Amino acid sequence: MKYCPNCGAQIDDKAVVCVKCGVAQPGTNSPSNSEWLTVLLLCIFLGGLGIHRFYVGKTGTGIAQLLTCGGCGIWALIDLIMILTGGFEDANGNKITNK
Numbered sequence: 001m002k003y004c005p006n007c008g009a010q011i012d013d014k015a016v017v018c019v020k021c022g023v024a025q026p027g028t029n030s031p032s033n034s035e036w037l038t039v040l041l042l043c044i045f046l047g048g049l050g051i052h053r054f055y056v057g058k059t060g061t062g063i064a065q066l067l068t069c070g071g072c073g074i075w076a077l078i079d080l081i082m083i084l085t086g087g088f089e090d091a092n093g094n095k096i097t098n099k
Ligand SMILES: [Zn+2]
Pocket: 004, 005, 006, 007, 008, 009, 018, 019, 020, 021, 022, 023
């Protein structure tokens, strides 16, 4: 449970909008279901094939990365940095962080 910052009502963790006052809740981007460590290892060992992107559901860019060998390694390297800094997002736009 969490509390609505507007009216203080107790609402569900996953609530997008407060049931009492109807105000949208901040930080509704729930943590990604994808495992951070798994994504990290996939990117290190198979980054050039875009496998880590397939894993998080980004199939389109995964294929693009596969065809370009991870953007000649540069794209994969950028992804690796993003993953390490917790800025990498899955297909739903949820940040994949080291929990
Ligand atoms: Zn409220």
